[in-house]
Amino acid sequence: QQPVQSPQAVILREGEDAVINCSSSKALYSVHWYRQKHGEAPVFLMILLKGGEQKGHDKISASFNEKKQQSSLYLTASQLSYSGTYFCGTVSGSARQLTFGSGTQLTVLP
């Protein structure tokens, strides 16, 4: 079963913040985040492991709430280059596969 992402789409101005959420009905082992720009392949952002700490690089960070089986991606002071579709992927139990959500389309306007 696919994780649920919200919102489906968000539009913001340069410099504004955004939060993208990902939730699953299954007990999760790890959560992955990817960004895909139009016409390009998805690119890895970060992995959060069960029992791990909040991660981040530059102005993009993420958290993983194991009790709620939820993860959130935080984009602060958005830049034009942040535009794209963000996907979370989840790994549960002993599964060897990554199950992706349907994506959140983020548009940053000047």
Added chain:
Amino acid sequence: DVKVTQSSRYLVKRTGEKVFLECVQDMDHENMFWYRQDPGLGLRLIYFSYDVKMKEKGDIPEGYSVSREKKERFSLILESASTNQTSMYLCASSLVGTGFYEQYFGPGTRLTVT
């Protein structure tokens, strides 16, 4: 530089044709994956392979088969293409241990079945 390549960026086939999509990675990765991407549905896993000649079904394997004869190459086969298989197909690879390691994606093949 890490690289996953796919044989075609665009492909047009007729209903009933047998279609081969090829994927090659140069990172010596154990895992390889085939996804299809449709608007509003995200990326859905068709098949994956964790070793040569080993494969497992993903979430939507119906109508597809795969082949992995060499570590670097993973092929997706549509035995008899149908119009509902018109989609973007993405190949990916990773080190063994799906939960731990990032996946590297190829540029995708946009397949149109008429």
